[in-house]
Amino acid sequence: MxxxxxxxxxxxxxxxxxxxxxxxxxxxxxxxxxxxTRAAVVVGGDTCPRAKPFPDPLLHAAAAMGVAPxxxxxxxxxxxxxQAARAAGMQVVVAGYGYxxxxxxxxxxxxxxxxxxxxxxxxxxxxxxxxRTAGVAP
Numbered sequence: 535m536x537x538x539x540x541x542x543x544x545x546x547x548x549x550x551x552x553x554x555x556x557x558x559x560x561x562x563x564x565x566x567x568x569x570x571t572r573a574a575v576v577v578g579g580d581t582c583p584r585a586k587p588f589p590d591p592l593l594h595a596a597a598a599m600g601v602a603p604x605x606x607x608x609x610x611x612x613x614x615x616x617q618a619a620r621a622a623g624m625q626v627v628v629a630g631y632g633y634x635x636x637x638x639x640x641x642x643x644x645x646x647x648x649x650x651x652x653x654x655x656x657x658x659x660x661x662x663x664x665x666r667t668a669g670v671a672p
Contacts, residue, residue: 535652537652537653537656538652538653538655538656539569539572541656542659543572547659548574548599548600548601549573549574550573550574550575550576550577550595550598550599551564551569551573551575551576551577552575552577552586552591552592552595552608553577553578553579554578554579554585554586554614555578555579556578556579556580557576557577557578557579557580557581558578558580559578560576560578561576561578564576574598574599575594575595575598575599577591577592577594577595577598578591579591581594582594586612586614586615586617586618587613587614587615587617587618587621588618588621589618589619589621589622589623591618592606592608592618592619592622592624593622596622596624603622603623603624604623604624606622606624606625607624607625607626607627607658607659607662608622608624608625608626608627609626609627609628609629609649609655610626610627610628610629610645611628611629611632611633611634612634613637613638613640613643615628616628616643616644616645617643620644625646625662626645626646627645627646627647627648627649627655627658628640628643628645628647628648628649629649629655630648630649630650631650631651
């Protein structure tokens with residue numbers, strides 16, 4: 535994940551964290567990982583009046599970063615992440631590694647893709663950027 539974040543930052547691509555964990559718990563965790571000054575935004579489950587699956591936290595994060603929702607890729611690990619991103623008008627992929635919550639399998643969540651590693655996330659971003667540059671909608 536470190537390499538992915540390094541590449542995003544080298545290319546001036548803003549990134550942030552949107553979690554359903556309360557912000558008072560999420561911020562110290564992000565700081566402890568050394569990412570506090572790197573993340574453009576950290577949004578907790580209590581930052582907005584409504585948490586995911588409502589789109590409010592994702593829209594708040596996009597606005598804080600100055601990025602239009604339709605130009606934002608949300609990477610999630612729970613069905614509520616996909617629901618929130620869809621409602622926000624964002625592209626959404628599932629990080630198909632690590633924690634995936636309980637319930638239905640990710641293939642049924644309606645994401646744009648299920649990616650198996652941070653390198654696949656990077657490839658997805660690069661592919662999307664090249665399609666936009668060529669004038670082709672992703």
